[in-house]
Amino acid sequence: MTAQIEWVQSPIADVSYPAAPWHMVGSLWLSLFRVREPVDELRPAGVYGAAFVSYEEGSPLTYSEFLVARPITTDQEGRRVTITDIWVDSPASVAGGRELWGIPKELCDFSLETSHTGPLSTTEWTARQGRSPIASARFRDVSRAALRLPFKGGTWQPGIEDTGGVERTATLQGSSKALPARAHWDFNPDGPLGWLGGAVQLASFRQASFRMSFG
Numbered sequence: 001m002t003a004q005i006e007w008v009q010s011p012i013a014d015v016s017y018p019a020a021p022w023h024m025v026g027s028l029w030l031s032l033f034r035v036r037e038p039v040d041e042l043r044p045a046g047v048y049g050a051a052f053v054s055y056e057e058g059s060p061l062t063y064s065e066f067l068v069a070r071p072i073t074t075d076q077e078g079r080r081v082t083i084t085d086i087w088v089d090s091p092a093s094v095a096g097g098r099e100l101w102g103i104p105k106e107l108c109d110f111s112l113e114t115s116h117t118g119p120l121s122t123t124e125w126t127a128r129q130g131r132s133p134i135a136s137a138r139f140r141d142v143s144r145a146a147l148r149l150p151f152k153g154g155t156w157q158p159g160i161e162d163t164g165g166v167e168r169t170a171t172l173q174g175s176s177k178a179l180p181a182r183a184h185w186d187f188n189p190d191g192p193l194g195w196l197g198g199a200v201q202l203a204s205f206r207q208a209s210f211r212m213s214f215g
Helices: 092-102
Strands: 007-009 015-017 022-035 044-056 063-074 079-088 105-107 109-117 120-129 132-141 150-156 168-180 184-189 201-212
Touching: 015 092, 022 132, 022 184, 044 109, 044 132, 063 109, 063 120, 063 150, 079 092, 079 109, 092 105, 092 168, 120 201, 150 201, 184 201
Parallel strands: 079 105, 079 150
Antiparallel strands: 007 015, 022 044, 022 201, 044 063, 063 079, 109 120, 120 132, 132 184, 150 168, 168 201
């Protein structure tokens, strides 16, 4: 029997969202980049991950997501990642992400095309605000044929207005079929991630058919 989902009415936006934790299923496409020069106080030089995510049927919310995050180490929480930039196409996800975990979600539009040839998957993503693209990526992988393995991690976010300035953390854990992938990215030089255009791409992989608890 499927557990009943508790919903929370946002005190800020006219939407409701699932109470934490969120039990999500879907797929993730990720590339790691090295940024040589600091961008600003929240985006120092270092390694960043850029990822497209599709949250699919079986999740309390189904939507697309594009995020950029970097690894950090905190005195109390240890090693985690902090999300610096993130867009989704779900107002409920925006409100829940901001109010529950301090994740600075914004809205944008997505296009997603996937084709399969035997075990090989080819996936093309684009994220755009209005007519202006933020980024696009093309991945090729055989992750659907991988063994399912567990993963675990966590986020740390600085305080934002939606959390009353209070820092927030979240734990994520689950399992997926993950393997390296080939990827090509394009970042709009005039868009909010133009600073990633000159970054060095280090590695890419896909998590297929993940099952994850976040929160």
